[in-house]
Amino acid sequence: MKRSALSQLGLRTAEPPISWLMAAALEKPGLISLAAGFTDNPSLPVTQTREIVSSMLRGKAGQSPLQYGTTAGDEKLRTITARRLAKMDGQATKARAYQPGRMLITHGSQQLLYILTEILFDPGDIMLVEDPSYFVYLGIMQSHGIRGRGIRMEADGIDLAHLEKTLEALKVAGELQRLKALYLVSYHSNPTGITTAVAKKAGALKLLRRYEKAAGHPIYLLEDAAYRELRFADEDTSSALTMDRGSKRVIYTSTYSKPFATGVRIGYGLLPEPLLAAALRVKGNHDFGTTNLLQQLITQALTSGAYEKHVQMLRKRYAKKASAMVAAIQRHIPEDVKWAQPAGGLYVWARMPTRVKTDLNSKLFKAAMRQKMIYVPGNLCYADDPTRRKPNREMRLSFGSASIRNIEEGIARLGRALKRVM
Numbered sequence: 001m002k003r004s005a006l007s008q009l010g011l012r013t014a015e016p017p018i019s020w021l022m023a024a025a026l027e028k029p030g031l032i033s034l035a036a037g038f039t040d041n042p043s044l045p046v047t048q049t050r051e052i053v054s055s056m057l058r059g060k061a062g063q064s065p066l067q068y069g070t071t072a073g074d075e076k077l078r079t080i081t082a083r084r085l086a087k088m089d090g091q092a093t094k095a096r097a098y099q100p101g102r103m104l105i106t107h108g109s110q111q112l113l114y115i116l117t118e119i120l121f122d123p124g125d126i127m128l129v130e131d132p133s134y135f136v137y138l139g140i141m142q143s144h145g146i147r148g149r150g151i152r153m154e155a156d157g158i159d160l161a162h163l164e165k166t167l168e169a170l171k172v173a174g175e176l177q178r179l180k181a182l183y184l185v186s187y188h189s190n191p192t193g194i195t196t197a198v199a200k201k202a203g204a205l206k207l208l209r210r211y212e213k214a215a216g217h218p219i220y221l222l223e224d225a226a227y228r229e230l231r232f233a234d235e236d237t238s239s240a241l242t243m244d245r246g247s248k249r250v251i252y253t254s255t256y257s258k259p260f261a262t263g264v265r266i267g268y269g270l271l272p273e274p275l276l277a278a279a280l281r282v283k284g285n286h287d288f289g290t291t292n293l294l295q296q297l298i299t300q301a302l303t304s305g306a307y308e309k310h311v312q313m314l315r316k317r318y319a320k321k322a323s324a325m326v327a328a329i330q331r332h333i334p335e336d337v338k339w340a341q342p343a344g345g346l347y348v349w350a351r352m353p354t355r356v357k358t359d360l361n362s363k364l365f366k367a368a369m370r371q372k373m374i375y376v377p378g379n380l381c382y383a384d385d386p387t388r389r390k391p392n393r394e395m396r397l398s399f400g401s402a403s404i405r406n407i408e409e410g411i412a413r414l415g416r417a418l419k420r421v422m
C-alpha cells in the first residue's frame with residue numbers, strides 16, 4: 001500500500017518521549033529511575049481501599065457502583081469536591097464558582113485536559129504555556145497541531161512582563177484570534193516544583209482580559225492544580241477561581257490520583273459556560289461517564305475520613321523523601337548546579353552550568369546511564385516555540401516512586417556522572 005489509512009491526527013501524533021525513558025527503566029536491571037512520575041508504592045492505600053470496596057459492595061447498595069453513571073459524574077462526589085475546593089480557597093460554598101453544577105468528573109485530570117483541548121483548539125491555534133511545562137500536555141498539543149508559546153518563569157510563576165510582551169507580539173502579528181488559553185501548572189509544578197503566586201494569577205487573568213477585545217473571543221486561564229494537595233511546606237494559596245469575575249474565564253482542573261491512588265484516576269474540573277456544555281457533549285462521546293465504582297470509592301474515602309488521613313500521611317512521607325533528595329544533592333552535586341527546595345509535589349528541577357547539556361544524546365545523559373541512573377531531560381519539557389531555542393541544561397528529578405535509599409544512591413550516581421562530564 002502506498003498510503004496510510006491513518007487520520008491527520010493519527011499520523012501527526014509523535015511517540016511520547018517519556019515512553020523511551022520508561023522502557024529504559026524496565027530493561028536495565030539495577031537502573032535507578034529518578035525520571036518516573038509515579039507516586040510512592042509502599043504508601044498506596046491498599047487496606048483502606050479493600051475495606052471501602054468490601055463495605056460498598058454489600059447487598060442492594062452494592063448495585064449502584066456497578067451500574068453506569070451520568071456523564072458529568074456522581075452527584076455526591078461533585079458536591080463534596082466542590083465544597084472542599086471552596087473551603088481550600090476560603091470561599092463560601094454557595095459562591096458561584098464552586099457550584100457542583102459547574103463540575104465534571106473525568107478519568108484522571110488527563111482526560112479533562114484532553115477534552116478541553118479538543119473543544120477549544122483547532123490545528124494551528126495557539127496555547128501559551130509555562131516554559132517549561134508538563135510534557136504530557138505538550139504531547140496533546142503536538143498531536144492536535146497546536147502552536148505553543150512559552151512564557152518565561154520566575155521563582156514565583158510566570159514572568160508577567162514576558163506574558164504581556166508575547167500577547168502584544170501576537171496582536172501585532174495578527175495572531176491573537178488563534179490564541180485560546182494560557183495553561184498554568186500552578187501548584188508545585190511538574191516539572192519545576194514552582195507554585196504560582198496569587199498576585200501572578202490575578203495579573204495573568206487581567207492581561208488575558210485586556211487582549212480579549214483584539215482576539216474577538218474569550219482567552220481562558222487553564223489552572224491545573226494536580227499537585228495542590230501534595231503540599232508539605234508553606235501554606236496553601238488561593239486558586240484563580242477566587243479572582244475570576246462572574247466565573248467566566250478560569251478553568252480549574254485537579255485530581256484525586258496524586259493525593260490518594262494513581263491507579264484510581266479520578267480527576268475533576270470546574271468549568272465556565274459554554275465550555276462545560278461542550279465538554280459534556282464530548283465526554284458523552286468518549287465514555288458517557290467515568291467509572292462509577294471508582295467515583296464511589298473516592299466518595300466513600302472522602303466521607304469516611306480515610307482520604308484526609310491518607311493525604312496527611314502522604315505529605316509527611318513526601319516531605320521526608322524530598323529532604324532525602326535535597327540532602328543527597330547537597331552532598332553529591334557540584335555547587336554550580338542550581339536547584340530549588342520543593343515545598344510540595346514530586347520534583348526537583350535542576351539547572352546545570354552553561355556548558356553542560358542534559359538531552360538524551362548528551363554526554364551527561366550517557367554518563368548517567370553508564371552509572372545506571374536516569375532523569376528527565378529538561379528540553380523535553382519545553383513546547384515547540386519558534387520564537388526561542390529550547391534550553392538544554394536542565395533536568396527533572398523525581399522523589400515520588402524511588403525509595404529513600406534509591407533516591408540517595410541515584411543522586412550519588414548522578415554526582416559521579418556530572419564529575420566525569422564537567
Ligand SMILES: Cc1ncc(COP(=O)(O)O)c(C=O)c1O
Nearest residue numbers: 108109110134190226255257267
Ligand atoms: C501537571 C499534571 N497534570 C495532570 C496530570 C494527570 O494526572 P491524572 O490524570 O492522574 O489526574 C499529571 C500527571 O502526572 C500532571 O503531572
